[in-house]
Amino acid sequence: MDVFVIVAVLLFVAIHYWRLNRNTPITKWPFMGMLPGFLRNVSNFHDYTNSLLKQNGGTFIFEGAWLTNMNIVFTSDPLNVQHITSTSFENYGKGNEFTEIFEVLGDGIFRSDSHTWKYNRTLLHSIFKQESFKVFLHKTIEKKISSCLLMFLDHACKKGMQVDLQDVFQRLTFDNICCVVLGFDPACLSIDLPEISCEKAFTQAENTLFYRHVRPRFFWKLQKWLQVGEEKKFSENIKIIDQWLYSEIKSKRETQGHKQLDLLNTLTFEVGDGQNLIDDKFLRDTAINLLAAGRDTISSALTWFFWLVATHPFVEAKILEEVRENLSSREDNNWKDLGMEGLSKLIYLHGALCEALRLYPPIPFEHKSNLKSDVLPSGHVIKSNTMILYSLYSIGRVEEIWGEDCLEFKPERWVSKKGGTIHVPSYKFIAFNAGPRSRLGKDISFIELKMVAIAILLNYHIQVVEGHPIIPSLSVVLHMKHGLKINVKKRSF
Template sequence: MSIVDLLIFTEGGNRTQDYLYNFTLRTQEHRPPANKLIDVFIIGDIALAILLFVAIHYWRLNRNTPITKWPVLGMLPGLLHNVSNIHSYINLTLKQNGGTFIFEGPWLTNMDIVFTGDPMNVQHITSTKFANYGKGNDFREIFEVLGDGIFRSDSEIWKYNRTLLHSIFKQESFHAFIQKTVEEKVCSCLLVFLDNACKEGVQVDLQDVFQRLTFDNICSVVLGFDPRCLSIDLPKITCERAFTQAEDTLFNRHVKPRFLWKLQKWFQVGEEKQFIENNKIVDKMLYSKIKSKREMQGEKNFDLLNTLMNEVGDEKIPIDDKFLRDTSINLLAAGRDTISSGLTWFFWLVATHPLVEAKILEEIKQNLPSRENNWKDLGTKGLGKLIYLHGALCEALRLYPPVPFEHKSALHSDVLPSGHKIKSNAMIVYSLYAVGRVEEIWGKDCLEFKPERWISKKGGIVHVPSYKFIAFNAGPRSCLGKDISFIEMKIVAAAILSNYHIQVVEDHPIIPSVSVVLHMKHGLKVNVKKRSI
């Protein structure tokens, strides 16, 4: 079949039928009578032509619509085609559909998903009808590695986890312990590493540095030990790499048909095999730390694992190793990836907006009580006075929320404020990335990095409801570690900006990664130069 034949064929209608009839007669006249192999090729040509015709026909029907729905395959081809820029693709599709659309997956795959970036829908799901929207079976299957921890559990198990952790997180002594831990790590490792980079004149992947720093910090806070991922030689730490690799698999489980990744898991092939091996590495680390903590139980250490053992033990509530393991892995995931992502995007934005950088430096200088301009002299009160820095961090989190998507599942049928009907057990995904780009909330300049939008006329921080500024989630499931996260980010930001000028390497590509956490695909390559304010 020639190209001309194919083009004629795709014109459709009676011409297509005439062509097929003439094509069949033509091939019958010229083929050897006994050559069955040619018959196979002819049938294959016809089948291919019909398939191409159907594909082009559906493309023509749907080319002016936001997302194409294909026969049998549903909307999956478009999603897979745009998976490399999934966040922008979903954001654009939501805008073209008024903030909410229903993704229809392939037949018999149960992949139909309601996507929304409508703030009123988000408020409805996270607050107004909170009891009707839980994590659901789909989320629990995908994130099975989290066990029965706070991020994967629902109902009574979730309430127990939340109450227990809240009682610890609100303690001033725990806040002081975290601040001291972060400050010591910044001084002993982060600044030493950056000083060496300045001296050697080498480029630095700041994202990798922040991932190592935050992993060390969260391990110290939760488990009471420092794996020392961040040092001058940038060692390969097995447990830290296992965490990083697991994120890719968790995301891919969202876009693969469930039967496919479950089949890979069952036969232990492909990335599912690596995922199982990574889980074993992490579990080995966690259970070894739990065992050593039990042997030393009773010692007054402020790390969260020790505190959990002592506090729960005082209440005479049974606590097993699995509960400690599940709680620990949830907190490690939250405290490592979200903060490192937030810091990475923040420093890229500040480095590319010199006026913002200058205002932050001036604010730090004004709030330093000593003449030596030591960032550590800010203290807790000084950090609280860094209003402009706080606004810049909020702005970075608005534009690039560390967790770009959130899952929910409806317990009972419902109707969203947008008018969309939700069936029981339906999966709903709200895009934090899209909510941060809603013009009705943030204005026509919503894509611009403007810390000033967070500063009130009186010089304080503008309060934005959590269902609009949703980087820390909203409603009863809002992040318990929000204040702690800001403390850590402010310490790191003040320490680096006070001592160094960060310059992004020219032509370095800045692309969001395809993962459950919004990292940069190619890292953040920078040059670091020493300075004093």
């Protein structure tokens, strides 16, 4: 009898709370707060949070289970984003939550705040702006595209293979960024698609980082302490990555590679003295931050771009027309002839890439935490040390910014009537973040994106396998859950 009474009481409470919340976007339950609704929709996290933001005028406060300290402010309001990233920049840092979740990044540029962040940014900026580095970057990417990417796609054409283009791009960009940062080519992209332990470890570690966001902190910390489940895998993957990076650092010091232009070599022998001024941990932290940024963001952007282009043949035709016009009268359609200067003339291609980044930003949300209590432009009062997530995915879908056709893929929205590029403020087009923490590698990213896009589109026609599901993955990087399965055909001139 007691059991029936308990069940009846629980049903009464459940119905009572359902009735109280039936007209609200998300139910707040006793003890569990809003967590059940989030967990129920975690497989559709980005669109779910986007719908909540839209229903709440661009900002809502998520209240987690009791005693879990999981209260989070979600926002896609561009004025809030401008306030957080620029106007009140000094009050908004990464915060304790972020530094705990992303401990693997060490004291690198993406995890650090204050003086450490400023030092990292100044140092990397001084390297990125060097003309010799830009030339090295261009040649490295060009070589990898010619010797690996196009060779692999030629092989796929001859064999009539279905290809997971996302996997191809992850391998390509991992090889590229390893060459640029470490001066070492792991050769992930080759005909036989080998399994490379360090590349696999990067992918698996990303998954754990996402789940640290949606699980109570005490839960994943307990898993970490006990070394079980997801956290055990994470520790194993980080061990693989660290062993590899420290091995490369040791090799760099021993071989004294002064003439190499990779970032690790530059930091070791130009900034440091080859031995003591730059320690191994600083090199490791810098390397892992740049490897994560240069591999995952570029591969994600390329994957969504090619899916959008493949499903919008008119856009594909316009890109090809623009590229061929800039190749002048050359009949061989050699993508290399454009060079660095030619890339900047491809206005429509630039617009198509911006559209892909708007709709599917590689980093779908960003963390912040305020040092002092504050009032956002939206009117929300924020206590100190509150976790704030601004959704880059949702900002690209705000009708007030992009219009009623905001869900459509329209490169034309980036091209002015005079044929130039329309520039949108970074707090509205936020794929490269905004304010002082805007991505240093923005220009570098566009170079690689354009080179890969031109090389593939000029030589091949990409067709998405019919019925292949396109769903965002649950990760801190916006990959496709099931990859991008395509058939590839050689393009006739």
